Amino acid sequence: GQQVMQIPQYQHVQEGEDFTTYCNSSTTLSNIQWYKQRPGGHPVFLIQLVKSGEVKKQKRLTFQFGEAKKNSSLHITATQTTDVGTYFCAGVAGTASKLTFGTGTRLQVTL
Amino acid sequence: DGGITQSPKYLFRKEGQNVTLSCEQNLNHDAMYWYRQDPGQGLRLIYYSQIVNDFQKGDIAEGYSVSREKKESFPLTVTSAQKNPTAFYLCASSINRAHSGELFFGEGSRLTVL
Numbered sequence: 242g243q244q245v246m247q248i249p250q251y252q253h254v255q256e257g258e259d260f261t262t263y264c265n266s267s268t269t270l271s272n273i274q275w276y277k278q279r280p281g282g283h284p285v286f287l288i289q290l291v292k293s294g295e296v297k298k299q300k301r302l303t304f305q306f307g308e309a310k311k312n313s314s315l316h317i318t319a320t321q322t323t324d325v326g327t328y329f330c331a332g333v334a335g336t337a338s339k340l341t342f343g344t345g346t347r348l349q350v351t352l
Numbered sequence: 353d354g355g356i357t358q359s360p361k362y363l364f365r366k367e368g369q370n371v372t373l374s375c376e377q378n379l380n381h382d383a384m385y386w387y388r389q390d391p392g393q394g395l396r397l398i399y400y401s402q403i404v405n406d407f408q409k410g411d412i413a414e415g416y417s418v419s420r421e422k423k424e425s426f427p428l429t430v431t432s433a434q435k436n437p438t439a440f441y442l443c444a445s446s447i448n449r450a451h452s453g454e455l456f457f458g459e460g461s462r463l464t465v466l
Contacts, residue, residue, distance in 0.1 A: 286455060344393065
């Protein structure tokens with residue numbers, strides 16, 4: 242079945258440093274979504290990417306969808322303590338497929 | 353305010369007891385889902401429903417049951433057949449066809465089986 246892996250599992254950065262999480266699928270995806278889950282909270286949708294090579298920005302967050310549509314990344318510039326949480330990617334392999342969540346990357350930011 | 357309401361937030365049960373988790377949405381969404389989250393892990397799909405009176409098994413449906421008698425409601429029963437039920441359960445909904453767009457999540461129900 243479809244597998245979606247994320248690396249790293251955990252990253253600890255100093256406030257102001259950059260952060261990147263990578264998402265890799267075993268199959269080609271029709272789209273990919275990103276979610277953020279604060280500690281003790283529920284996942285909140287960030288963005289959806291659909292096109293090969295697509296890049297979208299939300300303030301300090303940059304999302305990319307790979308040319309082959311099998312990988313994606315989320316980059317945060319100049320992290321802040323409000324960025325703390327776990328970031329999940331979730332992909333769909335085709336119209337008949339279910340959304341599969343990645344394993345998540347937990348981000349810790351300290352002053 | 354529109355949203356998804358899950359109850360209870362915390363639940364303790366003894367082994368062998370069935371438990372029903374409530375999920376209600378007033379977003380007028382067609383599709384609803386149940387996910388399970390274990391510590392340090394991603395979300396795994398238990399069941400989903402695209403329309404009233406219809407639901408489909410997800411990746412880990414064994415030991416769980418659901419119903420969709422109303423568009424707004426999608427309760428999940430954790431049966432005694434579920435071997436390791438202690439987990440964080442998340443209900444979600446989406447506007448259109450299942451797995452095609454943004455998921456809106458409830459705040460979750462944390463089940464502990466003693």
